[in-house]
Amino acid sequence: MAPQRTNMREVADLAGVAMSSVSRVLSGHPDVSPAMRQRVMAAVESLGYQPDMLAQSLRRKETRSVGFVVSDISNPLQSQIALGAETALRAKGYSMLLTNSENDPALDSAHIRLFQQRRVDGLLLSLAAEDDPQTFSLLSSAATPIVLIDRELRGEAGRRASSVLSDHRTGMRDAVGHLLDLGHRRVGLILGQPMRFSRERLEGLKDAYAARGLQPLYTVVEGQLEPRHGRAATQALLDAAEPATAIVAGGNQLLNGALAEIQQRGLRVGADLSLVSCDEISLTQLYQPPIAVVRRDTRALGRHAAELLLSQLEAQEEDDQGRKRTTREPEVVLLPTEFVARPSCAPPADAA
Amino acid sequence: MAPQRTNMREVADLAGVAMSSVSRVLSGHPDVSPAMRQRVMAAVESLGYQPDMLAQSLRRKETRSVGFVVSDISNPLQSQIALGAETALRAKGYSMLLTNSENDPALDSAHIRLFQQRRVDGLLLSLAAEDDPQTFSLLSSAATPIVLIDRELRGEAGRRASSVLSDHRTGMRDAVGHLLDLGHRRVGLILGQPMRFSRERLEGLKDAYAARGLQPLYTVVEGQLEPRHGRAATQALLDAAEPATAIVAGGNQLLNGALAEIQQRGLRVGADLSLVSCDEISLTQLYQPPIAVVRRDTRALGRHAAELLLSQLEAQEEDDQGRKRTTREPEVVLLPTEFVARPSCAPPADAA
DNA sequence: TTGAAAGCGCTAACAC
DNA sequence: GTGTTAGCGCTTTCAA
Numbered sequence: 001m002a003p004q005r006t007n008m009r010e011v012a013d014l015a016g017v018a019m020s021s022v023s024r025v026l027s028g029h030p031d032v033s034p035a036m037r038q039r040v041m042a043a044v045e046s047l048g049y050q051p052d053m054l055a056q057s058l059r060r061k062e063t064r065s066v067g068f069v070v071s072d073i074s075n076p077l078q079s080q081i082a083l084g085a086e087t088a089l090r091a092k093g094y095s096m097l098l099t100n101s102e103n104d105p106a107l108d109s110a111h112i113r114l115f116q117q118r119r120v121d122g123l124l125l126s127l128a129a130e131d132d133p134q135t136f137s138l139l140s141s142a143a144t145p146i147v148l149i150d151r152e153l154r155g156e157a158g159r160r161a162s163s164v165l166s167d168h169r170t171g172m173r174d175a176v177g178h179l180l181d182l183g184h185r186r187v188g189l190i191l192g193q194p195m196r197f198s199r200e201r202l203e204g205l206k207d208a209y210a211a212r213g214l215q216p217l218y219t220v221v222e223g224q225l226e227p228r229h230g231r232a233a234t235q236a237l238l239d240a241a242e243p244a245t246a247i248v249a250g251g252n253q254l255l256n257g258a259l260a261e262i263q264q265r266g267l268r269v270g271a272d273l274s275l276v277s278c279d280e281i282s283l284t285q286l287y288q289p290p291i292a293v294v295r296r297d298t299r300a301l302g303r304h305a306a307e308l309l310l311s312q313l314e315a316q317e318e319d320d321q322g323r324k325r326t327t328r329e330p331e332v333v334l335l336p337t338e339f340v341a342r343p344s345c346a347p348p349a350d351a352a
Numbered sequence: 353m354a355p356q357r358t359n360m361r362e363v364a365d366l367a368g369v370a371m372s373s374v375s376r377v378l379s380g381h382p383d384v385s386p387a388m389r390q391r392v393m394a395a396v397e398s399l400g401y402q403p404d405m406l407a408q409s410l411r412r413k414e415t416r417s418v419g420f421v422v423s424d425i426s427n428p429l430q431s432q433i434a435l436g437a438e439t440a441l442r443a444k445g446y447s448m449l450l451t452n453s454e455n456d457p458a459l460d461s462a463h464i465r466l467f468q469q470r471r472v473d474g475l476l477l478s479l480a481a482e483d484d485p486q487t488f489s490l491l492s493s494a495a496t497p498i499v500l501i502d503r504e505l506r507g508e509a510g511r512r513a514s515s516v517l518s519d520h521r522t523g524m525r526d527a528v529g530h531l532l533d534l535g536h537r538r539v540g541l542i543l544g545q546p547m548r549f550s551r552e553r554l555e556g557l558k559d560a561y562a563a564r565g566l567q568p569l570y571t572v573v574e575g576q577l578e579p580r581h582g583r584a585a586t587q588a589l590l591d592a593a594e595p596a597t598a599i600v601a602g603g604n605q606l607l608n609g610a611l612a613e614i615q616q617r618g619l620r621v622g623a624d625l626s627l628v629s630c631d632e633i634s635l636t637q638l639y640q641p642p643i644a645v646v647r648r649d650t651r652a653l654g655r656h657a658a659e660l661l662l663s664q665l666e667a668q669e670e671d672d673q674g675r676k677r678t679t680r681e682p683e684v685v686l687l688p689t690e691f692v693a694r695p696s697c698a699p700p701a702d703a704a
Numbered sequence: 705t706t707g708a709a710a711g712c713g714c715t716a717a718c719a720c
Numbered sequence: 721g722t723g724t725t726a727g728c729g730c731t732t733t734c735a736a
Contacts, residue, residue, distance in 0.1 A: 018707045055729035079431035098450040370723045407713035
């Protein structure tokens with residue numbers, strides 16, 4: 001029996017009270033007599049009444065929902081962030097709308113617009129690009145709080161949004177430092193799109209060389225965070241006149257491609273070639289030999305993003321027109337990364 | 353400038369027309385003159401008006417949103433399903449609300465109820481349990497179409513919901529058949545919760561033994577789909593009086609645990625012990641030696657689930673009270689699995 | 705403490 | 721083809 005939905009009117013009628021009284025009981029208004037509460041609750045029970053959040057949202061001008069834009073939820077990095085974020089949001093009574101941008105900045109902005117039409121209370125964004133004009137203008141004039149996840153925007157958009165960032169630079173500095181200390185000089189760094197995480201990783205690598213006063217014999221290969229690029233870049237690094245003796249993959253997708261190429265060439269990780277990846281996955285832990293990583297707590301990244309957004313949400317007040325207005329300034333949270341040395345790193349093969 | 357949101361009233365006033373005309377233009381009503389369309393669109397542009405989907409939903413009695421309950425989005429299996437589902441939903445203009453049940457059946461039902469209050473048009477469920485009474489009663493009387501993902505419910509709930517199922521049995525039969533043909537007789541099967549996928553896998557294993565007229569020397573270890581269980585089960589299988597010579601892990605989490613134990617014991621996969629896993633992940637492909645798997649197209653699983661739901665949604669009509677009513681019967685879609693033999697499977701070590 | 709009434713922003717009859 | 725009107729289901733003044 002697909003039950004026709006009961007509305008508040010019916011509850012009020014059955015209880016013989018006004019709708020406003022039902023509303024007060026259900027929303028925990030202080031000024032309700034125990035008798036009233038009883039009558040109403042009895043009616044609610046007997047009808048199996050469930051309030052319509054749509055109508056509540058329209059009236060209250062808040063949906064208790066948050067839009068989350070990722071490029072690809074099937075990427076372990078992003079799904080772990082999503083888990084952390086959803087759990088934190090749910091704990092505060094918020095629901096999460098999720099969408100995939102498929103690495104297309106045009107979809108980023110389309111989804112932001114859609115979420116705005118759905119009147120989400122806030123936005124959690126892991127954008128496909130840091131310089132899309134459409135996205136920029138949408139965010140510059142957004143009416144809700146926004147938290148960027150590991151992204152950095154310039155201009156007005158950047159000034160309006162909060163962000164949760166990972167300290168890729170430090171982790172990468174330690175990773176490359178470890179390789180240099182093992183005797184490597186020609187480190188190959190495979191990066192993804194030109195976004196903050198790529199820039200910071202490059203800086204970290206430079207830091208490591210600079211701190212040791214070494215010539216910049218490293219090679220950087222930029223591209224997309226995809227296995228194809230990981231593989232092509234690895235080919236390039238190994239086929240160079242002066243081949244890299246150690247490779248650092250800036251993400252799990254790149255690692256997949258790199259490993260595929262390494263295996264096809266019959267190279268032994270941690271012997272013929274040293275290898276480091278960014279972000280822990282089951283593969284890095286269980287591979288033989290285990291693969292060194294620049295690690296971070298991805299779930300905490302999502303959790304912090306959600307909590308930052310929630311704190312901005314709570315800091316809102318309504319102006320005289322009944323519209324929400326953010327009173328708090330955007331904030332930036334920096335989360336640590338940590339290099340974990342593993343047997344995939346060893347002295348270079350040609351070190352006599 | 354956080355822009356106060358324009359509403360349809362303002363657009364109508366600016367264009368000097370009635371609200372209903374604005375509505376008609378925006379919703380593509382056939383009977384509108386080009387002149388009217390122009391006037392309205394000009395006003396819409398100049399105000400940057402974006403319709404309020406909340407109000408639309410309340411009025412139209414549909415939200416164009418779907419609730420998706422998973423146990424843990426950070427699990428590669430589920431995030432791939434989610435990607436497939438979200439992409440298909442988005443293509444038809446639907447948004448996805450995502451929540452994690454954390455493998456807790458009580459959260460399953462709580463989230464279903466919440467989604468119902470949010471008036472989602474349909475539900476996509478990868479439930480934590482197939483026998484929770486709360487979930488059962490909610491689903492038995494649900495007002496919207498429901499698609500179960502790789503789950504099977506009995507009773508009224510099962511009769512009301514559609515489902516997309518994987519043919520685990522065939523894949524497992526081939527996997528175990530392969531092991532038996534290599535000479536293994538004591539196969540250890542590690543399973544998760546007592547749900548359809550576990551039952552089917554067990555049946556597949558039995559099929560393989562039966563087809564060859566072999567004694568049932570296999571061992572089955574049931575538990576949770578978690579690394580801990582994978583590890584403990586592997587210990588048990590290897591420490592038995594008659595240790596298993598081949599292990600089949602019923603999922604990627606179980607594989608993680610199994611591999612950890614195998615490595616700690618210094619056993620060589622594909623030599624001292626044969627290994628098969630269920631569902632492809634980067635680890636199974638890139639491990640050395642590569643790990644045989646019972647494979648399925650997880651993204652297609654999500655896509656089919658979404659498309660099945662969408663087809664049920666399209667088959668709805670409104671009754672005289674303006675309520676939606678499903679006209680189509682629930683459907684079941686069965687998707688294939690495929691065993692992929694790899695070097696992790698070899699004749700048993702004791703085979704002279 | 706409770707009820708009556710207005711209205712959130714939109715759509716869909718219905719009338720012209 | 722366009723305007724007027726009556727709500728969708730709820731919350732929230734405002735009075736009583």
